[in-house]
Amino acid sequence: MKIRTWMLHLGLILTVVISIAFTWLIWFNPTTFFQNVGRTPVDTSSGVTNASNKRLDDVYTPTSLMYNETTTKKYQYFNHRSDITNQAKKIMNRVEITSLKTVAKQNVPKYLATVNQSHSLILNYPDVLPIKYVCILFDKAPKKIAENKENVDQIIIPTGNSGNTIYFLNSKKQNIYKVSVKNLNVKSLMALTKDKHTQSVATALENIGDGYRWTYPQGVKLNEYSYLINKESAGNMVAKLLGANTSATITTKQQDGKTVYSDDANQRMTVDNKHGEVEYINYDSNDKNKPKVSFSKTLEINLAKLNSLGVTLDDVRYSNYESKTGEVIYRNYIAGFPIVSEYNYGTYSLQNVTSNGQRFMFSLYGLQVPLPNTNKQKTLPSTSDILNRLSSIGYSSNRVRAIKIAYSWQRNDSSSQVVDLVPTYLIKVDGRWIDYEQLFQNFGK
Incomplete structure (x- = not known):
């Protein structure tokens, strides 16, 4: 019994010591402690992490999900535990676009009627993108639509119809495009708004500056x-930016608290030594x-x-x-x-x-x-x-x-x-x- 008690006390002491050691590492040298946690393995042959080879729809993607309960009651949803728009993207990745028709251009009344319609979800992009880049959110789209260069920044998804029609909108120019789709799962999208960890905030749409903005x-x-x-490392960036396309000698000079790297061609990289800001010009x-x-x-x-x-x-x-x-x-x-x-x-x-x-x-x-x-x-x-x-x-x-x-x-x-x-x-x-x-x-x- 004494041995068991002694081992219990020893184990408790070791646990406390280890906890203190890890706490010290996190606060005084956190980079060393975490440098291999959740990191993508590096392909040493290229010097580029595998995670950096992102697809277009990882970067050009909606960043907010909203819902119009009525024309005046609107909500934006966010989830601090998971990326709600990334979950919405996975649902939209299964949807097929079959046709696209221009409904109106520079038509404020029709635009407002479409964006404010009751019982509709809205996927918002931070700014306008060519329809070509919106199409990459979907599973398929006819070539003519997938190459469309008109710009949009909102996807309106009515929740009360058969799920065969959505709309692309341009909030700056008030353009409207009617899009026919297949395999749209509206129930799955709505379920995202009802998750127990999802929060909502009241929103409104107002004309501010050069377009309609969510407020x-x-x-x-x-x-x-x-x-x-x-x-x-600044040296790594020099190799990736200045050394990628030239075998020229790189020259370095110090100027007003900045380090300037240049080649004998047309490339220059300037690093703010104090703040780490980089400007590269080619x-x-x-x-x-x-x-x-x-x-x-x-x-x-x-x-x-x-x-x-x-x-x-x-x-x-x-x-x-x-x-x-x-x-x-x-x-x-x-x-x-x-x-x-x-x-x-x-x-x-x-x-x-x-x-x-x-x-x-x-x-x-x-x-x-x-x-x-x-x-x-x-x-x-x-x-x-x-x-x-x-x-x-x-x-x-x-x-x-x-x-x-x-x-x-x-x-x-x-x-x-x-x-x-x-x-x-x-x-x-x-x-x-x-x-x-x-x-x-x-x-x-």
Whole structure:
């Protein structure tokens, strides 16, 4: 009996010691502890993780699911335990498109009647995409439809009919396309909204800036998150970006706190040494006679460029397209909302600077491993409250082009290797996306 008691005490002591040791490792050297947890094996022959070879529909995918109970009662759904839009995507992957017909273009009344119809689900893309890229969500589509270059950003799925008709909409131009489908399982989609872990928030549709935007008339309460972060080697990025297409010698110089890498051709990569922000530019000096790259082709080229970095793209989604500058922005998403930050943390910006040249901005820092949820939440005010406050500091309605909920990337006070993701509003004013709290802080309000 004494031996059993002695062994029990010894086992308890060992358990406490091991627990303390692991706690120390997590907080003081978390990268080492977690570096092999949940990581995809690396193909050393190519230097690129297998997970980085993402398919088009992994990046160009809907990011939110909504439901119109009536024309005025609307809800957005999110699930902190699983990606609800990814589950919806799996259901839509079984659906076959049989035909597509243009119903109306630039018709506000018909657009509003379609998007607001009662008993309908809505899959939203963050910004417009060619129908060609929406079709990859489905199992099959006729070639003529699959090559359609018209842009849309919403899929309307009526739940009260036979399930044979859905609609593609463009919220910026108020275009409507009627789509006939087969094998649509509306009940499975509706079941996602009724899962015990699924939460909902009231939404409304308002005309803001350059299109109709989803707003939150009652505000919203969202979880906060914490993640371990990792930093990619600048040398690896030099090899992947500057060394991929040339055997030229790479030169390096220090300039105003930045390291500039360049070859003897037309490539340059600049790294902000303090913040890890990277700017890569590739000018093609022989592109004068080359045709301008289309939006559709640009999206394809961009995915190849993202894959070439070898970064994890599991949570990276197409976020928005700036038609005036040709800039396409991709962001990390969490619970259906984009992550925003200074210095391009969690953001990838690609822009065609010439017909065949490209400017690419991103960060060496990335999210690695989620830490245990502390159940901290933040309540955001209603969208109308934010717009009223903007007006009070001089940002009239004609200056505000868009507004949406996002997660702000913030430093953790306890560890430099941990980042906190805090709910916020992201506002587009004067052509720039700004965190609303930073904007009000600048005005002392």
